[in-house]
Amino acid sequence: MDRPWLDPALDVEARIDALMAVMTLDDKVGQTHQVANINPYEDVEALRGGRIGSSLYASGATAGNERDEGVLAGVIDEIQVLAGESRLGIPVLFGRDVIHGHRTVAPIPLGLAASFDPELVRLAAENAAAEAVVDGIAWTFAPMLDLSEEPRWGRVAESFGESPVLASRLAAAATQGFQGDDPSRPDRIAACAKHFVGYGLSAGGRDYDTVSVGENTLRNLHLRPFRAAVEAGVLSVMAAFNDVDGMPMHAHRHLLRDVLKGEWGFDGVVVGDWNGIGQIVFAGVAADDREAARLAIEAGVDLDMVSGAYLAHLADLVRDGEVDEALVDDACRRVLRMKLRLGLFDGAAAPGTRPVGNEPTPESRALARRAAVGAHVLVRNEGALPLGDEGSVLLTGSFAHEGDVLLGTWVLDGRAEDVVTPAAALTERLGDRLTVDDGRFPDRTLQLARLADVTVALVGEHPNRSGEANSVSDLRLPPGQLDLLRTLAGLRKPLVVVVYTGRPLDLGEVLDLADSVIVAWHPGVEAGSALTDVLTGDTGPHGRLPMTFPLSTGHIPTSTHQRPTGRLIRADVDHREGRYADALTYPRLPFGFGLTYSEVAYAAPQVADAEIGLESATTLTVAVTNTGDRPCREVVQAYFRDPVAQVTRPLVELIDWSVVDLAPGETKEVTFEVSATAFAYFGADLSERVDEGEILLMTGPDAARLQDVSLRITGAEVRP
Structure with a gap:
């Protein structure tokens, strides 16, 4: 065979050896270069020349906040044909953010974590993979494993919460779900553990900010979920935007090369985040992209996401003697290994070989409904729930008829029309007992509440208030919502409040005003069905909080990471009466909290x-x-x-x-x-x-x- 690397009878390492033996330095660098939204009509020469190793499909650097037109599978097929016409015939690897579902959208990861159910997380990732493959996607940038104790940070929505043990088990489950035992199967995609490491500690909860933390704390807390993912066989790890104690993670040789690759034996791909290598310059650690490329390859970043620094400078750095070619060889081998493990060389990416049809099915909806019920956490109940078989119910709030908003952040391919809204589901269940009001006119809402036996008020955050680049300085409900709740509570009639959110909030006054409170996160396509199940008691609430809810924004950080100090802490005294002169110090809602009926x-x-x-x-x-x-x-x-x-x-x-x-x-x-x-x-x-x-x-x-x-x-x- 003139191309032995295409022979599936050979083992992976032998095929890599055969391919590396005929690759030029420029060929190797091409495999380390990732572009965004590759265009088969504009990038023909680059594809045929083997200068593009992978592509991601996204609307931009913060794709979780802006929808694109979706993945065009036919275009991906054209690109693979062009790549196959190159001298070596190396396929292109396509990635996309499939974070908590593709077409069938599950709850946000923080909501999935509330289920405390690894098998449920595995099944949700498995379904997402099977749907994404239909669109030509072979790689997702999930799961996000940053331990989160800073709720001002918008990206806590993408996390599995604050506990190393919970996050580690869900990390392994998600990895297994996306990849299975054989990632080359036609219904599996590669997972990516991100963001390595410490991103959940960004100063002030501000995205992309600096992190001051010692290695002891990293090892005892923040590295643990990543190690669990590596042990589960995750094929890739993404470097974080932040620095760690002054060193940008994209240039952090000790943590990336010494710990992740050396100590842990990780043999997969370390991918940079969007322009992460270029941002070494912004951080003031490199003078230009050439120096940034040198620092990143030495640190152990194998794949450059969209900055172009590797393609522009890596070959020259080797030729000028500034970078050892062995580092480029290692990075290239890792990219090729991932492609081979995914079966891309064996037809997995070939036109006409993928499954067809990825619309939500009764089976995928049943799974999404089960996951959404698990995301509902009952945090207060003074007898208003479950709803009885008699009496009138008012459903009010801007979320009542919403579909798209209840999908949550980082949903690139879910569709609003696929969502079962709260109004639709409750109307089907309660019939003419239910009145629905969108809450645009509070005076009208108040009139309707006077007539109802129970009011269910839907409040919370729009998903654009969580996710990447959406940090907040105040954890209270968005403006205006508390005013309405105060007025409704003044009627002295049963009041149920459902909070849709991507982060822990300051719910102090909400808990004081309402008879019953449910934290529902952003629950996905079966939002209304799950809410109906829980409100009526058809399925009892059993979710638990995967993050601590603080008494106020000023109490952050508040988490189970708290350690003893030089002053003796008595759990029955100091947490309640000390530490602040103007406030108590215990959490409003502790980690793991949740009620049943x-x-x-x-x-x-x-x-x-x-x-x-x-x-x-x-x-x-x-x-x-x-x-x-x-x-x-x-x-x-x-x-x-x-x-x-x-x-x-x-x-x-x-x-x-x-x-x-x-x-x-x-x-x-x-x-x-x-x-x-x-x-x-x-x-x-x-x-x-x-x-x-x-x-x-x-x-x-x-x-x-x-x-x-x-x-x-x-x-x-x-x-x-």
């Missing part, structure tokens, strides 16, 4: 063994009882605290959880397997270690309502 009592936790060694494990057991008169689904949570360690450790840290269904009056014992390695952390010298001594294991319904039991670890271990 019943009540669950927790017994004291027990461990099977009072002490365990480094190589052994024990079981943590807690009995939970449904003391109410309705069935419920409870998310039983397990936490731990390491009271004495080499470095400060979180006051509480999620270690595991279990979702159980309880009939009225039913008691179930929930058991968690706990090994000594679960308490491993990185010490002062950045070695991973497990210490001898006491561990407090805790169980409860959320991070604030916990009972503990002591476990002793015997022996100690340090792993370099």
Whole structure:
């Protein structure tokens, strides 16, 4: 065979070797160059010359905020034909932001995280991949794994929340969903773990801002979800826009090349973010794009997203002796490896080989509905919910008839007409018991509320207030909404408030005014169906908060990352009465919080063994009882605290959880397997270690309502 790299009988590395042996330096650089929205009519020579390795389809740098015309699969086919006519016949890799669905849009990732259901996240990603492939997409820039404790930052909507354990498990689930066991299958696409690393700590919650953090905190918190994705086989990792302690991540050799590629053994592609290499210049660390290209390739960025710095300068840098060609070889090999793993050389990208048809189906809608129900978190209920079988209901608010808005941020291919609106779903369920009002005229809304037995008010954020480049300085509801709620509450009639949002908000006054409050995030195409299920009790609420809700904007950061300080903190006193002269300090709604339509009592936790060694494990057991008169689904949570360690450790840290269904009056014992390695952390010298001594294991319904039991670890271990 004159092109052995096209022989599927050879293994991946042998095919790469055969191809690299005939590639020129310019060919290799071409594979490291990514363009935006490639045009087969304008870029013919570049394609036939092998100078474009990949392309993304997006409306621009902040594509989550602006829709484009969609992916034209026929154009992608034309491009692949042109690429096949090049000297080496290397296919082009096409990427697009398929963040929480393609045509069938699931809740935003923060809403998916509220389900505490990795299998649900896996299935949602699997469905998104199958739909995206139809349009010629082979690569998505998801999941986003930035740990988020800064709700002013708009991109928390794309995250899985603040907990390393929750985010890590959902990272692995999403990776598995997008890629499956065989990424070359016709219904799979490559995943991308982003943004590596620390982006969730951007100063002031401002997008693209600087990050001041030490490596110990990165290793003990922020790197953990990325490592989980790497261990799950993620094919690519995206560098973050931010710097880390003064070094832009696109030039951060230690974290990218030494830790990610070296220590972890990641053999996939490190891709830059949009113009991320060019932004090294903006950060003042490089004088021009040529220097930025050198810094980025040395740091370990394999693929240059749209800056053009690699195509313009990388070959000359090698010829001038400023960059070792081995670095370019390594980057090129990684890009080729990803293409081969995706089956692009074996016809996966060939015209006519892809599946057809990706409109929402009954099956995909059922999955989206299940996910949307899981995203609904009941955070207050003084008897207004579930809605009874009798009585009139007013549904009011600007979200009542909305379709597009309820899809949330970073939806490139979902369609407003596919969305089941709250008004449509509730009208079908309640019939003439329901009156719908869009809330444009508050005086009219007030008149209708006087006539209704229950008012359901839909409030919250437009998705353009969350996502990239949409940070806020104030976490209260957008202007005008609280005024209406105050007026409705003044009627002294049952008031249910549903909050659609992409971030935790300051809900203090909302919780005081309303009888019942639901945080629904932005729930996707089945928004109205899920809301109806929850309001009526057809499916009880069981979502839990994946991020802490602060008392106010001024209380940020407030999260389970809080560690002990030099002053002794008593959980029953200091969090409530100290630290601020003008305010209390405890969260308004803690991580993991969420109510059901019943009540669950927790017994004291027990461990099977009072002490365990480094190589052994024990079981943590807690009995939970449904003391109410309705069935419920409870998310039983397990936490731990390491009271004495080499470095400060979180006051509480999620270690595991279990979702159980309880009939009225039913008691179930929930058991968690706990090994000594679960308490491993990185010490002062950045070695991973497990210490001898006491561990407090805790169980409860959320991070604030916990009972503990002591476990002793015997022996100690340090792993370099």
